[in-house]
Amino acid sequence: MSETTIGNLADPAARKALTDGVERTPGSAKPDPILKVDTIVRQFGGVTAVNVDHLEVQKGLITALIGPNGAGKTTFFNLITGFDRPTSAGKGAHWAFDGRTLDKTGASAVAKSGMVRTFQLTKSLNRMTVMDNMMLGAQDQTGEKLGLSWLKPTWAKQEKEIAEKAEGLLERFKLLAKKDDYAGSLSGGQRKLLEMARALMTDPKMIMLDEPMAGVNPALTQSLLGHIQSLRDEGMTVLFVEHDMHVVRHISDWVVVMAEGQVVAEGPADTVMSDPAVVDAYLGAHHDTDLGDDSLLEDDDPMEKQIEAEVEAEEGKA
Amino acid sequence: MDQFLSILQATVEEGIAPTTAGVAIAVIGLNIHFGFTGLLNIGQAGFMLLGAYGMAITLTQGLPMLVAVLVGLGAAVLFAFLMGAPTLKLRGDYLAIVTISAAEILRYFGRLAALEPWTGGAQGIFGKNFQPAFIELSFFGGGRFDLLPFSYRDAGGTPVRVISLLLLVVVIAALVMLLTGARTSKGPLAGLASNRAVARWGSIGLGVLTFLLVFFTFPVSLPRTGTNGWWVRGVAWGLVALCLLFVWLLVRSPWGRALKGVREDEEAMRSLGKNVFVIKMQALVLGGMLGALGGMVYVLTSTVQADAMGRSLTFFAYTALLLGGAATIFGPVLGTVLFYSARILIRNAANAYVPDGWMSTQQTDQFSYIVVGVGLMLLVIFRPQGILGDKRELRFNV
Numbered sequence: 132m133s134e135t136t137i138g139n140l141a142d143p144a145a146r147k148a149l150t151d152g153v154e155r156t157p158g159s160a161k162p163d164p165i166l167k168v169d170t171i172v173r174q175f176g177g178v179t180a181v182n183v184d185h186l187e188v189q190k191g192l193i194t195a196l197i198g199p200n201g202a203g204k205t206t207f208f209n210l211i212t213g214f215d216r217p218t219s220a221g222k223g224a225h226w227a228f229d230g231r232t233l234d235k236t237g238a239s240a241v242a243k244s245g246m247v248r249t250f251q252l253t254k255s256l257n258r259m260t261v262m263d264n265m266m267l268g269a270q271d272q273t274g275e276k277l278g279l280s281w282l283k284p285t286w287a288k289q290e291k292e293i294a295e296k297a298e299g300l301l302e303r304f305k306l307l308a309k310k311d312d313y314a315g316s317l318s319g320g321q322r323k324l325l326e327m328a329r330a331l332m333t334d335p336k337m338i339m340l341d342e343p344m345a346g347v348n349p350a351l352t353q354s355l356l357g358h359i360q361s362l363r364d365e366g367m368t369v370l371f372v373e374h375d376m377h378v379v380r381h382i383s384d385w386v387v388v389m390a391e392g393q394v395v396a397e398g399p400a401d402t403v404m405s406d407p408a409v410v411d412a413y414l415g416a417h418h419d420t421d422l423g424d425d426s427l428l429e430d431d432d433p434m435e436k437q438i439e440a441e442v443e444a445e446e447g448k449a
Numbered sequence: 450m451d452q453f454l455s456i457l458q459a460t461v462e463e464g465i466a467p468t469t470a471g472v473a474i475a476v477i478g479l480n481i482h483f484g485f486t487g488l489l490n491i492g493q494a495g496f497m498l499l500g501a502y503g504m505a506i507t508l509t510q511g512l513p514m515l516v517a518v519l520v521g522l523g524a525a526v527l528f529a530f531l532m533g534a535p536t537l538k539l540r541g542d543y544l545a546i547v548t549i550s551a552a553e554i555l556r557y558f559g560r561l562a563a564l565e566p567w568t569g570g571a572q573g574i575f576g577k578n579f580q581p582a583f584i585e586l587s588f589f590g591g592g593r594f595d596l597l598p599f600s601y602r603d604a605g606g607t608p609v610r611v612i613s614l615l616l617l618v619v620v621i622a623a624l625v626m627l628l629t630g631a632r633t634s635k636g637p638l639a640g641l642a643s644n645r646a647v648a649r650w651g652s653i654g655l656g657v658l659t660f661l662l663v664f665f666t667f668p669v670s671l672p673r674t675g676t677n678g679w680w681v682r683g684v685a686w687g688l689v690a691l692c693l694l695f696v697w698l699l700v701r702s703p704w705g706r707a708l709k710g711v712r713e714d715e716e717a718m719r720s721l722g723k724n725v726f727v728i729k730m731q732a733l734v735l736g737g738m739l740g741a742l743g744g745m746v747y748v749l750t751s752t753v754q755a756d757a758m759g760r761s762l763t764f765f766a767y768t769a770l771l772l773g774g775a776a777t778i779f780g781p782v783l784g785t786v787l788f789y790s791a792r793i794l795i796r797n798a799a800n801a802y803v804p805d806g807w808m809s810t811q812q813t814d815q816f817s818y819i820v821v822g823v824g825l826m827l828l829v830i831f832r833p834q835g836i837l838g839d840k841r842e843l844r845f846n847v
Binding site: 212213214237238239240242243247248249250254255256257258259263266267268270272273274275276277280281283286290313326329330332333 | 695698699701702703704705706707709710712713714716717718719720721722723724725731735841842
C-alpha cells in the first residue's frame with residue numbers, strides 16, 4: 132500500500148477512513164501493517180500464557196493492547212521484542228517487523244531494526260545521570276566502538292549532536308532540570324518519562340510502551356498523551372499496553388483485546404468495548420448469572436444469627 | 450623514635466615496590482571488570498599468572514622481551530575468550546564460579562611436575578633465568594641514586610626529619626580537606642575549594658609537596674639498574690601511569706558509558722539496541738590483559754611461582770579496589786599502595802612493639818592480615834564507596 136491511498140495520518144478523518152475499512156475480527160488484515168505476527172505460543176509448564184494466531188499492527192496509528200491481568204500482554208511484548216523465545220519457535224512461529232523477519236533475532240537487534248520497547252517495571256540506569264541514560268539511547272555511536280573510543284576527536288562532534296537531541300527530548304518530557312541528577316533519585320513517574328524519552332533517543336519506527344501511564348500523575352498524563360499523539364502525527368507507530376480505559380479511549384486509533392493469551396477482539400476504541408468477547412474477558416462470561424443463594428448474603432441470615440448466639444454464649448461463660 | 454621512623458621507612462619502600470605496582474595494574478584491570486562493567490571476576494590472579502608465565506617462559510626460550518610481553522598478553526586474551534564465551538550470556542554468578550575455578554586450574558597446572566621443563570613445577574621459574582633479558586634493556590646506567598637530590602640527612606639529621614614528618618601529616622590533611630571540600634562542599638576548606646581554580650591547582654600543588662616531603666623524610670636509595678633497582682620501579686610505575694591514562698580515555702568515552710549501562714541493567718541496554726555480550730567480552734578481555742601485564746610486573750623482581758598468584762592475591766586485589774573506590778580512576782592505585790604499605794606498617798610495628806612472648810614474628814605477619822581484614826570490614830560499614838568513591842552512587846541499590 133502506498134501513502135497516497137492511506138492519506139496523511141495526522142488527520143483524524145484519514146485515520147477514521149483507514150480503520151473503517153478494517154474488519155473488526157481478531158487477527159484482521161490491515162492495509163499497511165508494520166508488524167505481522169503468526170502462531171506465537173508461549174507456555175510456562177502447563178500454562179499457555181500467549182497463544183496468538185495472527186495479528187497485524189497498522190503503521191502510523193496508535194494501537195492499544197488491553198486485557199485483564201494475566202492476559203499475556205507483557206509476555207507477548209517480551210516475545211516479539213526478543214526478550215523471550217516462543218515455545219512454538221521453529222514450529223510455525225513467525226513474525227516480521229517492517230518487512231524484516233524477526234524469528235531468530237535477539238533483543239538488541241530487534242531494537243536496532245526500529246522496534247523499541249519500554250518496561251512495565253521501569254529499568255532506569257540508577258547509578259548514572261539522567262543525561263547519560265539518554266545518551267545511551269542514541270544509535271550508531273562511533274565512540275561506542277572500542278577501537279575508536281579513546282580518540283575523542285573521532286566522536287566529539289557526534290556526542291555534541293546527541294547531547295543536543297537528548298536535551299531537546301528532556302525538555303519535552305519536563306526532565307531537563309534533572310539532567311545531572313542520578314536516575315535513581317527520580318520518582319517512579321519521572322523514571323517512566325525518562326524511559327520513554329530514552330526509547331525515543333533510538334529514533335524508533337515503532338515504540339512499544341508497557342503501561343506508560345501507571346504511576347504518572349494526572350496532569351503529566353495529559354501532556355504525555357499529547358506527546359504520544361504528536362509522535363504518531365510525526366509518523367511513528369505506537370503500540371501500548373494500558374489499563375486506564377480513559378487513556379485508551381482518548382488516544383488509541385485501534386484497540387486489540389487479549390484474554391487468556393489469545394486475541395479476542397479488535398476494533399476502534401468506541402465500539403470494541405461493547406464487543407461481547409471483551410465483556411466476557413473482563414467480567415467473565417457468566418457475570419450476570421446467579422451463582423448461588425443470594426439470601427446467604429442478606430442481613431437476616433439464619434446461619435449468621437446462630438453464630439452470633441454461640442459467640443454470646445461463650446462470652447457469657449467467660 | 451628511630452625505630453618508629455625506620456618502620457615508616459620500610460612502609461614507604463613497600464609502597465613504591467614493583468610488586469605493588471604490578472598488583473596496582475591488575476587492580477586497574479579488575480576495576481574495568483567489577484567497577485565499571487559489574488563483571489564479578491574472582492580469578493584476576495589467573496590472568497596475572499598467565500601473564501607472568503607467558504613472559505617468563507618465552508624469555509627462558511631466548512626470545513626477545515617484546516615477544517614475551519605479547520605472548521603473555523595473548524594468553525590472557527585467549528583465556529578471557531575461553532571463559533567469557535560460555536558464561537557472559539548467563540547471569541553474573543556463573544562468571545564468578547568459572548573465573549575462580551579457572552584461576553585455580555591454572556595454578557595447579559603451573560605446579561604440575563610434568564610441565565617442569567617449562568614452568569619449573571612447584572619451584573617455579575627462577576628470576577635469574579628470565580630477569581637478565583629485562584635488565585639488559587635498561588638505559589638508567591650504573592651506580593646508585595636517591596629519588597630526590599636532597600634529603601633530611603643533608604639538612605640536619607633526625608630533628609629535621611621529625612619536623613618534615615609532622616609537616617607531611619599537615620600537608621596530607623590539607624590535601625584531604627581540600628579534595629573533600631571540592632567534592633561535597635563540606636569541611637573546613639569548603640569555602641576555599643568552591644573556587645575551582647584554587648581547588649585544582651591547590652590539590653596539584655599539595656600533591657607534589659606530599660611527594661617531595663615523603664621522599665625527603667624517607668629517602669630511598671637504590672641501584673639504578675640491577676634486579677631490584679630504579680629501572681624496574683621506573684618501568685613498573687610508568688606502566689601504571691600509562692594504564693591509568695588508557696582507562697581514563699576509555700571510561701570518559703561513549704564506550705565507557707555503555708560499560709556502566711551494562712553494569713546497571715543489561716535488559717535496558719538490550720532494549721536500546723546495544724550488544725551486551727560484545728561489550729562484556731571487550732571489558733573482560735581488556736581487564737584481563739591489564740591483569741596479565743600486572744602479573745608480568747609483579748614477578749619482575751622475584752620468581753614466577755604459581756602459589757604466589759593464588760586466590761588470596763585476587764582477594765587482596767578486591768580489597769585494594771574497594772579501599773580505593775571502585776569505578777574511580779585513581780582508586781585502584783591509591784587502594785593498592787595503601788593496602789600494601791599499611792600491612793607492612795602493621796607487621797613491623799607489631800614486631801617492634803609487641804613483646805615476642807605475646808606474638809612471634811610469624812604471628813605478627815598473620816596479625817597484619819587480621820588487622821587489614823578488620824579494617825576492610827570497617828571500611829565497608831562506614832565508607833562503602835571507598836576512599837575516592839562517590840557516596841551518591843550507593844544510595845540507589847540496583
